[in-house]
Amino acid sequence: MAVCNVDMDDYSVYFHLSDEELLQIAVERSLADNQFPPLTDQRASTSPLSSSASCSLLTPTQSNRNPRWRLPDSSRNPYYVPPSRFSNAEILNSANPQTSLSQFLYRPHKKELSLLQSVIVSGNAEALMDLVRQSSSSLTEPHDDGWIALHEAAFYGQLQCVKILIEAHPDSVNMCNLRNQTALMLAVERRNVSCVDFLLKHRADPNMANKDRDTPLFTACEHPNEAIVDLLLRCGAQVNCSCSQGGSALHEACRHGQVKLCQMLLEAGANLQTRNIYGIQPFFVSSQHGHVDIIHLLAKRGADINGQAGDGASPLYEASKNGHVSAVEALLSLKADANRSMKSGLLPLHVAVQNNHIRIVSLLIPVTSRVRVQHSGISPLHIAAENNRDDILELLIESGFDVNAKLSEERSKMYEDRRSTSLYFAVFNRNLEATELLLEAGADPNLDVFNPLLIAIRLSWMDMATLLLRYDADINAQISMPPSSFPSAILLSMESLPMLKLLLDNGCDANPCFDCLYGQKPHPDVTPSHHPIEEMQVMGDAAPERPVQFCEAVSRRSFCQIGGPIISLLLDYASHVRLCSQLLGVLESRSDWLQIKLKALPPHPLMQLCRLKIRRLVGVRRLKLLHTLPLPVRLFRFLQYDMRSLT
Numbered sequence: 001m002a003v004c005n006v007d008m009d010d011y012s013v014y015f016h017l018s019d020e021e022l023l024q025i026a027v028e029r030s031l032a033d034n035q036f037p038p039l040t041d042q043r044a045s046t047s048p049l050s051s052s053a054s055c056s057l058l059t060p061t062q063s064n065r066n067p068r069w070r071l072p073d074s075s076r077n078p079y080y081v082p083p084s085r086f087s088n089a090e091i092l093n094s095a096n097p098q099t100s101l102s103q104f105l106y107r108p109h110k111k112e113l114s115l116l117q118s119v120i121v122s123g124n125a126e127a128l129m130d131l132v133r134q135s136s137s138s139l140t141e142p143h144d145d146g147w148i149a150l151h152e153a154a155f156y157g158q159l160q161c162v163k164i165l166i167e168a169h170p171d172s173v174n175m176c177n178l179r180n181q182t183a184l185m186l187a188v189e190r191r192n193v194s195c196v197d198f199l200l201k202h203r204a205d206p207n208m209a210n211k212d213r214d215t216p217l218f219t220a221c222e223h224p225n226e227a228i229v230d231l232l233l234r235c236g237a238q239v240n241c242s243c244s245q246g247g248s249a250l251h252e253a254c255r256h257g258q259v260k261l262c263q264m265l266l267e268a269g270a271n272l273q274t275r276n277i278y279g280i281q282p283f284f285v286s287s288q289h290g291h292v293d294i295i296h297l298l299a300k301r302g303a304d305i306n307g308q309a310g311d312g313a314s315p316l317y318e319a320s321k322n323g324h325v326s327a328v329e330a331l332l333s334l335k336a337d338a339n340r341s342m343k344s345g346l347l348p349l350h351v352a353v354q355n356n357h358i359r360i361v362s363l364l365i366p367v368t369s370r371v372r373v374q375h376s377g378i379s380p381l382h383i384a385a386e387n388n389r390d391d392i393l394e395l396l397i398e399s400g401f402d403v404n405a406k407l408s409e410e411r412s413k414m415y416e417d418r419r420s421t422s423l424y425f426a427v428f429n430r431n432l433e434a435t436e437l438l439l440e441a442g443a444d445p446n447l448d449v450f451n452p453l454l455i456a457i458r459l460s461w462m463d464m465a466t467l468l469l470r471y472d473a474d475i476n477a478q479i480s481m482p483p484s485s486f487p488s489a490i491l492l493s494m495e496s497l498p499m500l501k502l503l504l505d506n507g508c509d510a511n512p513c514f515d516c517l518y519g520q521k522p523h524p525d526v527t528p529s530h531h532p533i534e535e536m537q538v539m540g541d542a543a544p545e546r547p548v549q550f551c552e553a554v555s556r557r558s559f560c561q562i563g564g565p566i567i568s569l570l571l572d573y574a575s576h577v578r579l580c581s582q583l584l585g586v587l588e589s590r591s592d593w594l595q596i597k598l599k600a601l602p603p604h605p606l607m608q609l610c611r612l613k614i615r616r617l618v619g620v621r622r623l624k625l626l627h628t629l630p631l632p633v634r635l636f637r638f639l640q641y642d643m644r645s646l647t
Contacts, residue, residue, distance in 0.1 A: 114143070120152040125160045132168045140169055146177035154183035154199065157192035166202050173204050180210045188216045188232075191225045196232075206237040213244045221252035226260055239268045246276030254282045254298075257291040262298070272303045279310035287315035287331060290324030295331065305336050312343040320348040320364065323357045328364075338367040345376040353380045358392050365399045373401075377408030381438075385425035390434050393422075403443040418449045427452035427468070430461060439471040451477035458492040460499050472621060475508045483547040486512040491553060494566055501569060505641055507620030510573040513550035516580035523551070523582045551582035564593035571599050572641070575612050611639060 116138055119127045128149075131139060139149045150172050153161035162183070166173060174182050184204040187195035196216075200206060209215045217237040220228040229249075233239070242248050250270040253261035262282075266272075275281055283303035286294040295315075299305055308314050316336040319327040332338070341347050349368045352360040361380075373379060381401050384393040397403060406412075406420040419425065423443040426434035439445065445452055445468050453473035456464035469475065479488045489508050493499040504510060518524075554563045563586045571577070579587070579600050587597045615623065626636055636642075 116143075116149060117152055120149060120158055120161050121156050123156075123158045123160060125164060128161055128164050132164060139165060140172055140175075142177070145179065148172060148175055148177075150175065150183045151177055151181070151186055154187040154192065154195050155190055157187070157190060157195055159192075159194045159198060162187075162195050162198055166198070170202065173199060173202055174208060176208070176210075180208075182208050182216075184208070185210055185214075185216050185219060188219045188225075188228055189223055191223060191228065193225065193227045193231070196228050200231055200235045206232050206235045207241065209241065209243075213242065215241045215243075215249075217241070217249045218243055218247070218252060221249040221256070221258070221261055221265075224253070224256050224258045224261060226258075226264070229261055229264055233264065233268050239265055239270045240274060242274065242276070246274075246278075248274045248276075248282070250274065250282045251276060251280070251285050254285040254291065254294055255289055257286075257289060257294060259291075259293045259297060262294055266297075266301055272298060272301060273307075279308070281307045283307060284309060284313075284315045284318065287324070287327055288318040288322065290319060290322065290327040292326045292330045295327060295334075299334050305331065305334050306340055308340060312341060314340040314348070316340070317342065317346075317348045317351060320352040320357065320360050321355055323355060323360065325357070325359050325363075328360050332363060332367065338364055339369045339372045341372065341376060345378070347372060347376060349373070349380055350376070350378065350383055353383045353389060353392050353396075354387060356387070356389055356392065358389075358395065361392050361395060365396070370401075374405070377411045379405040379422065381405060381422040382407060382425060385422040385431070385434055385438070386429070388429055388431055388434065390431070390437070393434055394437055397437060397441045403438050403441045404447060406447065420449070421447050421452075424448045424450075424452050424455075427455055427464060430459075430464060432463060432467065435464065435467060439467070443471075445471055445473040446477070450479060453477060454479060454488060454492055457489050457499060457503070460493075460496045462499060462502065465499065465502060469502070469506045470624065475503055475506055475620060484549075484553070485515065485547040486550045490550070490570075491548070494553065494559060495562075497562070497565060497569060500566065501641075504569065504573045507615070507623050508573075510570045511575065511577065513570050514574060514577035514579065514583075516549055516551055516582070517546075518580060518582070519578070520581050523580070551580050551586075555582055555586055560589075563587075564590060564596050568596045568599065571596070572608070573612070575609060576602065576604065607638075611641075614639060 113121060116131075118124075119131075142148055150162065150165045150169070152158075153165055173184075176182055182204065184196060184199045184206070185208070187199060206216055209218075214222070215237065217229065217232045217239065218241065220232060239250075240248055248270065250262065250265045250272070251274070253265055262270075270282075272282060280288075281304065283295070283298045283305065284307060286298060306314055306316075313321075314337070316328065316331045316338060317340070319331060338348055347368060349361065349364040352364055379401060381393065381396050381403060382405070383389075384396060403422065405422070412418050412420045419428070421443065423435065423438045423445060426438055451474055453465060453468045453475070454477060455461075456468060475489055476487045477489065478484070484491050487503075487508055489503050490500065490510070490513060493503055553559070554566055559566065567579075567583060567587065577600060579597070584597065587593045618626065626639060629636075631639075
């Protein structure tokens with residue numbers, strides 16, 4: 001090394017100067033030498049210490065080293081470098097040309113480089129030699145975040161500067177900054193191969209970890225570089241050291257899909273069974289990221305293809321979750337168990353459905369146990385319906401999954417409405433296509449605690465309500481909060497006359513609306529009204545003293561404009577009824593509703609009584625089959641309340 005043979009002149013004339021002043025003189029002298037280069041022979045011009053190219057300071061248009069390629073993250077990033085190491089002159093090279101992205105990521109920091117940093121960043125070996133000759137303390141004195149000159153040189157890949165500093169201060173080779181990073185660690189992080197090689201040859205410790213317990217080998221796999229990994233392994237790097245999160249170098253090589261690195265590590269004795277703090281093995285990582293070549297490599301070396309993480313996730317589960325079709329195919333070919341469940345009970349099939357990976361779903365269906373699905377407490381159909389995965393829903397139905405499977409009690413309790421069927425999810429999402437798929441496949445619309453039909457009624461979804469009624473949804477289903485003395489369907493449809501008529505046409509019983517506890521007697525005052533659906537939320541779990549009556553519901557202020565038409569429509573579907581004093585009060589509140597009051601008085605038209613009698617005898621479930629009977633069209637329309645029957 002040229003430094004060893006340098007004649008150290010007496011610099012006592014500068015003895016009274018500070019390090020900064022000495023550094024300034026060294027830089028100025030170097031610049032002067034560059035401006036008037038001495039005549040040298042060809043051999044001298046190529047010397048690393050005399051090359052004018054290596055001694056020039058960088059300008060904004062000159063560069064020779066990579067920029068910092070990761071943003072500092074002091075919370076976790078073990079490779080955090082203080083912002084002061086960003087210079088106004090960006091450090092770029094032909095391998096890393098300046099782009100709009102790099103301009104954003106590497107824009108100058110407000111704090112400028114010190115003179116020593118400028119010397120090292122520019123690779124100004126001549127100026128650095130001057131400082132060595134002066135025995136400047138600034139070379140080994142920690143600065144920002146504990147960095148010394150050697151850290152700077154290794155970080156920026158300035159091999160000549162590294163050589164000078166190591167020859168001058170060999171004991172500094174393993175000095176650490178405040179993050180416990182050595183020069184070797186910084187050179188490895190930045191993929192500065194030549195610096196790594198030199199440092200290792202000069203007693204750099206290949207196993208000295210930083211504060212996060214990341215070793216140089218781990219870092220070389222996190223920032224993949226085969227040459228550096230080879231150098232570290234040949235110099236005694238321990239292959240099975242773990243970082244603070246328990247990950248090994250093999251974990252990192254698997255994460256990045258580096259087959260060659262994995263082979264090198266395995267040949268050096270890497271442990272396939274090492275688990276990080278989440279219980280994850282290297283094979284799991286390769287499956288998680290879909291690296292098929294590594295999956296096969298590790299499997300041949302004896303990796304546990306079903307090794308589960310701490311939460312129960314298996315390699316197949318992770319590959320299915322992330323949509324890695326080739327990895328799933330590889331795992332299944334290796335006989336990976338498709339019925340290894342998470343601690344939550346979910347199987348790979350569940351997560352593939354949830355994330356809409358239809359190809360993976362088709363691969364998993366034949367190898368997934370229906371018994372295990374049942375034990376999980378949730379069917380893939382539930383997940384498909386909840387997430388509107390219509391194509392997958394159809395595939396699952398065709399594959400024979402039970403369309404009437406119900407959520408387990410524990411899973412049902414996760415929902416405020418205690419839903420339990422996949423049909424409920426489809427209706428709740430107003431997914432007509434999915435709802436029809438399920439109904440055609442035999443889904444029962446009356447299994448849930450809260451009938452799906454009532455959702456469609458409450459939200460005035462005529463198309464959905466019509467579809468559900470066509471498949472025998474219970475039109476007289478009741479809700480418990482608030483309970484009513486008349487059909488809940490009527491209670492929830494009172495804001496929409498078309499919806500109310502649809503229900504009555506399909507057999508909803510109107511007679512209970514006119515059964516009143518008080519009759520012609522005065523009614524007690526009703527608490528200022530909530531909307532019927534709001535009452536469900538206000539009352540919560542507290543049961544009311546008695547069911548809500550129709551006369552009380554229609555008297556609420558929210559129905560003051562449509563109370564009369566609602567009563568009028570219901571009278572068309574009721575036989576002998578008598579209006580209570582509350583309903584009479586509603587009709588008498590407006591002069592144009594007086595005719596409705598007369599409509600309720602006897603005698604009732606014989607045709608209406610006959611129609612009601614026939615419909616009652618036919619029954620609700622068979623009303624929709626009237627068109628199959630050999631009836632005159634006019635009679636059929638009459639029984640269906642089709643007004644065209646009267647013309």
